[in-house]
Amino acid sequence: MKQLRTFFLAGLLTLVPVLATWLVVSWLFRLLDGWMARWVTLALGRPVPGLGLAATLTVIILTGFAATNYFGRRAISFGETLIARTPLIRSVYQTVKQITDAFARHDTATFKRVALIEYPRKGVWAVAFTTGAAGGEIAARTQTDLVSVFLPTTPNPTSGFLLMVPREEIVFLSMPVEEGLKLVISGGMLSAGGVRGGTVRPAVASDRAEESA
Numbered sequence: 001m002k003q004l005r006t007f008f009l010a011g012l013l014t015l016v017p018v019l020a021t022w023l024v025v026s027w028l029f030r031l032l033d034g035w036m037a038r039w040v041t042l043a044l045g046r047p048v049p050g051l052g053l054a055a056t057l058t059v060i061i062l063t064g065f066a067a068t069n070y071f072g073r074r075a076i077s078f079g080e081t082l083i084a085r086t087p088l089i090r091s092v093y094q095t096v097k098q099i100t101d102a103f104a105r106h107d108t109a110t111f112k113r114v115a116l117i118e119y120p121r122k123g124v125w126a127v128a129f130t131t132g133a134a135g136g137e138i139a140a141r142t143q144t145d146l147v148s149v150f151l152p153t154t155p156n157p158t159s160g161f162l163l164m165v166p167r168e169e170i171v172f173l174s175m176p177v178e179e180g181l182k183l184v185i186s187g188g189m190l191s192a193g194g195v196r197g198g199t200v201r202p203a204v205a206s207d208r209a210e211e212s213a
Contacts, residue, residue, distance in 0.1 A: 025056065025060075028056050028059060028060075029052055029053065029056045030052075032052050032055040032056055032059065033051070033052025033053075033055070033056075034052075036051055036052060036055055037051070037052065080093075111129035111130070111131060111150065111177045111180075111181075112129070112130050112131060112132065112177075113129070113130045113172055113173070113177070114127065114128075114129060114172075114173040114175050114176070114177055114179070114180035115127075115128050115129070115130050115149065115170045115171060115172050115173060116128070116170070116171040116173060117149060117151070117163070117165050117169065117170055117171075118169065119151060119163070125171075126151055127152075127180060127183055127184055128149045128150060128151045128152070128163070128165075129149065129150045129152070129177065129180060130147050130148065130149055130150075130170070130172075131148045131149070131150055132147070132148050133145075133146070133147055133148070134146035134147060134148050134164050138164060142164075144166055145166065145167045145168075146164040146165065146166060146167070147164070147165055147166075147167050147170055148162065148163075148164060149162070149163045149164070149165045149170070150162060150163075151163055152184050154184050154185070154187050155184070155185050155186070155187055156185075157181055157184045157185060
């Protein structure tokens with residue numbers, strides 16, 4: 001029963017972003033298709049196949065365009081503020097947004113590598129994400145080859161801690177960043193099959209060059 005519950009929760013965490021996207025797109029499609037079909041039928045005397053799909057794609061693209069400019073971001077921020085003040089809806093929206101934001105960060109290459117660091121003490125390992133080599137005043141003051149590491153919290157990887165860890169104390173993993181995020185979000189329930197090749201390796205020169213990029 002315990003294993004069945006683990007599988008259920010892991011499946012739920014995997015499907016939530018997919019189902020949320022599907023529900024939004026299908027709702028938008030039905031809304032636009034039904035609304036436009038009536039007007040097009042009245043104007044042309046017959047329905048136009050595929051018009052609802054074209055309208056849905058257009059709305060999604062225009063929303064993306066709005067989200068990438070100043071005025072669009074202000075409007076979206078205002079809408080999110082209203083949602084944040086609405087009980088029940090607030091909890092659902094924030095949970096879905098946290099998950100999608102986590103995967104969006106992967107797409108923009110904010111996290112470079114998945115790694116293991118000993119935290120909060122020696123002998124206890126935590127999953128973290130490297131974000132780059134620590135340079136400037138930090139490197140000059142410490143005289144140490146440090147790597148900037150983001151240590152996320154579970155199950156919300158959008159919050160966490162920024163740590164500067166000596167490179168030789170980091171174990172770089174081969175798993176993709178997306179697999180590392182799934183591992184953190186699921187609390188370890190999605191760890192099976194997450195590591196490609198089944199082995200980990202110490203830091204090498206190629207890692208140093210990649211983290212410095």
